[in-house]
Amino acid sequence: MKKMIIHGGKRLTGEVVIGGAKNSTVAIIPASILSESKVTLDGVPRIQDVDNLRDILTDMNVTSEVTEQGLEIDPTQIISKPLPNGKIKSLRASYYFMGALLGRFGRAIVGLPGGDDIGPRPIDQHIKGFEALGATVSNEHGAMFIQAPDDGLHGAKIYFDMVSVGATVNVILAAVRATGTTIIENVAKEPEIIDLATFLNNMGAKIRGAGTDTIRIEGVPHLYARNAHTIIPDRIEAGTYLAMAAACGNGVTVRNIISEHLDSFLAKMEEIGVRFDIVEDSIYVYPTGDLQMVTIKTMPYPGFATDLQQPITPLLLKAQGEGMIVDTLYPRRVRHVPELVRMGANISVENDVILLHHTDQLQGTDVTADEIRAGAALMIAGLMAEGTTTIHKVENILRGYDQVITKLRGLGADVEMIDEDEPSSTLTSAEVFQKKAL
Ligand SMILES: CC(=O)N[C@H]1[C@@H](OP(=O)(O)OP(=O)(O)OC[C@H]2O[C@@H](n3ccc(=O)[nH]c3=O)[C@H](O)[C@@H]2O)O[C@H](CO)[C@@H](O)[C@@H]1O
Ligand SMILES: C=C(OP(=O)(O)O)C(=O)O
Structure with missing residues (x-):
């Protein structure tokens, strides 16, 4: 088993290229x-x-x-x-x-x-x-x-x-x-x-x-x-990086996107107040200012994808007001919620509806990725958080996210993946690297 260690708080910049779907x-x-x-x-x-x-x-x-x-x-x-x-x-x-x-x-x-x-x-x-x-x-x-x-x-x-x-x-x-x-x-x-x-x-x-x-x-x-x-580009991986760019980016370009495949997602990003430019098969996401909370209801394509409701959640926590997510395909797709609560998120589930409130600052802690998109949400939350987030059961993320550590590091994230039994304690990833090199 592997775990991902994220030292959060860094603003992401640069480019990321999306893989095949x-x-x-x-x-x-x-x-x-x-x-x-x-x-x-x-x-x-x-x-x-x-x-x-x-x-x-x-x-x-x-x-x-x-x-x-x-x-x-x-x-x-x-x-x-x-x-x-x-x-x-x-x-x-x-x-x-x-x-x-x-x-x-x-x-x-x-x-x-x-x-x-x-x-x-x-x-x-x-x-x-x-x-x-x-x-x-x-x-x-x-x-x-x-x-x-x-x-x-x-x-x-x-x-x-x-x-x-x-x-x-x-x-x-x-x-x-x-x-x-x-x-x-x-x-x-x-x-x-x-x-x-x-x-x-x-x-x-x-x-x-x-x-x-x-x-x-x-x-x-x-x-x-x-x-x-x-193979066509992965619209869910693309949506994940777009949400990440909006949540903790300082100007990020996401390449190899068919933007029409993300119409409902991009419409929601606009409603939240995220600014972006679509140029051919790339999307540039500007650093965000004030964001508005929204309601999201997942639907079969071309509706808002269930696979993107968790990745967009950490971004919504930055918005003002109260929001709601209703996953009509998988009403019990909420395994990220208790983990986000452990990170200080003001989020809860009532009658299969996810209720969101503005959260000032997430805090790094130990969390578990119980499934792939819950893992994606925790990854973004970890990048936004103060301090160190350790995500257990990273295999669930690796099921579907292409070369994720390389891509995150390419954007300037301080992230590391190590075996569960390897001690990581409070070392920064640079120190872990150094230790490995010895
Ligand atoms: C490998 C793959 O492509 N996985 C995707 C696929 O999963 P998957 O193909 O499993 O999802 P489906 O589109 O089949 O499921 C949609 C809904 O129909 C229900 N249902 C489905 C089949 C059936 O025989 N009976 C039934 O009741 C399911 O419980 C669910 O509520 O679509 C999901 C919904 O977009 C995505 O979250 C998954 O990422
Ligand atoms: C639910 C998903 O995958 P799978 O259908 O492969 O379990 C997903 O990719 O979000």
């Missing part, structure tokens, strides 16, 4: 097993979810190699194998192997996934989609057994009862090689869904409508990757 990458890596030729991915972020997906590929005899640009995956020698346990439990997106194996082999045995502990995360819509395509699905001792009929999956009309990123991805993966036409209604419209569809279409799939409410798929018998696919 975690939520695209973790769908596209499982999708690559549908290809009958080698797959080249550029812009793959260096995150633990990718390492864990690569381990799962290895279990299926699919080799992968990290290159300077990204990742090469060779699925040509793949074997159909049950994946009931192991790394499957280490991340959410491992459940995309259900759809991908079903699409490739007509059967899948995959353990129920792990991922962030942010309240109940059922998969009933994924199952509804697989069944509509003709598969039989059963849950046996925590693993899903999914089997296509003898004559293979067939196209179907599916209406999702709620908008789900995971169910949309999984049903696309199962349907691309099914016989006939599949129409999926009330699908997720996230940019990561469009990225996945682009990747699959470039391999010969026929997916239309990604980014709208309805996706139409004409099944094809074979898929071959021919060109390298570049």
Whole structure:
């Protein structure tokens, strides 16, 4: 286990470059097993979810190699194998192997996934989609057994009862090689869904409508990757650094952003009073003056992303007045709140609503990152705080934040990551460096 030590209070300056989107990458890596030729991915972020997906590929005899640009995956020698346990439990997106194996082999045995502990995360819509395509699905001792009929999956009309990123991805993966036409209604419209569809279409799939409410798929018998696919920039990582820049920056440029993917987030930043300039694929955030408290309600894309409600919270603590956050997707995504309270934040939860009040100054202390975006919030709070903040369970942050220590140091942050058993006591990070060098 690792911990992050932040000596707060430094004003951040300079530039940070955003990596490829975690939520695209973790769908596209499982999708690559549908290809009958080698797959080249550029812009793959260096995150633990990718390492864990690569381990799962290895279990299926699919080799992968990290290159300077990204990742090469060779699925040509793949074997159909049950994946009931192991790394499957280490991340959410491992459940995309259900759809991908079903699409490739007509059967899948995959353990129920792990991922962030942010309240109940059922998969009933994924199952509804697989069944509509003709598969039989059963849950046996925590693993899903999914089997296509003898004559293979067939196209179907599916209406999702709620908008789900995971169910949309999984049903696309199962349907691309099914016989006939599949129409999926009330699908997720996230940019990561469009990225996945682009990747699959470039391999010969026929997916239309990604980014709208309805996706139409004409099944094809074979898929071959021919060109390298570049993963889109991570809008959640971008939002995190933008919020950080506003909370403790002295003029920060965030590069490699598709600003349209952040429309609702940027509108909220403006409402708070943050000033920024968008120039092509970069956003410059000015040092902030007076800020206004706001109300945030998370919604499926293009609404305000649940994954950004925690990262924007420390910034809101600087604002005047009283604010509120309602996470309609994950009402119990509040594990950062008690940790922020320990840092002196005036924040509470009542009936699943996060209530925020202006806080003069956060104080560094020991806190725990119970999930990825709670960790991002604590990281920003630690940078804003007086004194030293030690964040435990940093692995949750490393699941999805690309080269985070390097990026923070590039902005001038005084931050260090060390093993839990290594003494850090009251040393500054410069002293820790010195000690390591001896
Ligand atoms: C790897 C990945 O892309 N993860 C993202 C994905 O997670 P994930 O794909 O798990 O989230 P979903 O979009 O599926 O979940 C949205 C909502 O639908 C509910 N639901 C979902 C499926 C289902 O079968 N039944 C059901 O009730 C969920 O409990 C939740 O309330 O979208 C979330 C919502 O934007 C983000 O926070 C995650 O970062
Ligand atoms: C909830 C998240 O991730 P996952 O779905 O991979 O658990 C997230 O990225 O904020």
